[in-house]
Amino acid sequence: MEINTDNAIIKFSSKGKPFPYDKIFYETVNKYIMEYKNARLDKLTEKDASICLARIIRKMEVNDVPVQQFFKDDLDSWNNLSNYQRVMNLTELMAKDIFCCFDKNRDLPNGNFCRVDRIYCVNNDGERDYIVCNATEKQGMFKKVPTMHTLYFNDLMERNKRGVLPKSKEEERKMNR
Numbered sequence: 001m002e003i004n005t006d007n008a009i010i011k012f013s014s015k016g017k018p019f020p021y022d023k024i025f026y027e028t029v030n031k032y033i034m035e036y037k038n039a040r041l042d043k044l045t046e047k048d049a050s051i052c053l054a055r056i057i058r059k060m061e062v063n064d065v066p067v068q069q070f071f072k073d074d075l076d077s078w079n080n081l082s083n084y085q086r087v088m089n090l091t092e093l094m095a096k097d098i099f100c101c102f103d104k105n106r107d108l109p110n111g112n113f114c115r116v117d118r119i120y121c122v123n124n125d126g127e128r129d130y131i132v133c134n135a136t137e138k139q140g141m142f143k144k145v146p147t148m149h150t151l152y153f154n155d156l157m158e159r160n161k162r163g164v165l166p167k168s169k170e171e172e173r174k175m176n177r
Contacts, residue, residue, distance in 0.1 A: 001028055001122070003099070005135040005149065010102045019103040021095035022088075028098075028131055032056045032122060050084040053091055059122045060094070063165040067094065067120075070168060094120060098131055101149050113148070117165050117172060119156040130157065 005011070009024045026033065026041045033041050036052040044052060060067040068075065071090060078086045097118045100106050106114035121130040133153045136144040146154070159165050166172035 001031070001129055001131045003028055003102075003131065003133045003135075005102075005133060005147070010099075013102060013104050015104040015107070017105075019099070019105060021092060021099055021103075024099050024102075025091060025095035029056055029122070032059075046084055050087045053087045054083070056122065057087065057090060057094075059124065061121050061123050061128070062094070062097075062118050063160055063167055064121075064128075065167050073169065101152055113152075115152060117156075117159075117175070119153070119160050119165065132157065 003010075003024075004027065007024060007027060009020055009027075013019055030040070033052055033056070036055060037044060037048060041049050041052065057067055062070045067090070071093065074093065075086065075090065078089055081089070097116045098120055100114040100116060103114065108114065119130060121128040123129075133147070133149045135147045135150050137147050139145045156165070166175055
């Protein structure tokens with residue numbers, strides 16, 4: 001799945017404006033949403049939207065580990081919430097990881113964009129469909145080069161292939177100490 005960097009949400013994001021993580025997430029996984037009921041998520045009832053997203057989440061992995069396993073502690077802490085709210089919370093958590101680099105409000109003081117050590121995919125019976133950015137920008141008259149965001153996602157993919165990305169939140173905490 002390729003992140004559409006021409007989307008108005010990304011293109012016109014600026015510091016001080018809220019970044020709608022949920023909308024860009026839904027657009028990115030739209031082909032999986034359409035498989036459920038052949039309708040956009042905003043056209044589904046709350047119950048159907050929850051079921052649809054839960055089906056997608058069950059197939060999703062972070063750093064080649066099932067999302068529900070990686071975020072088990074978070075899911076357990078939301079036990080008192082409805083299924084719909086738990087699914088929406090997890091969706092927001094994943095979206096903030098995936099699209100943090102595009103949110104100008106999360107840019108670092110040194111001018112760099114926000115980064116995480118997590119790469120997400122949908123596992124379709126062993127075939128992984130990673131969420132990546134393949135945007136390019138013009139350099140000179142004829143040359144196109146990868147954007148900084150593309151290089152960031154390429155780095156995540158490479159590190160994931162080598163197996164150096166954390167496989168649990170506990171491992172992630174140890175790495176960041």
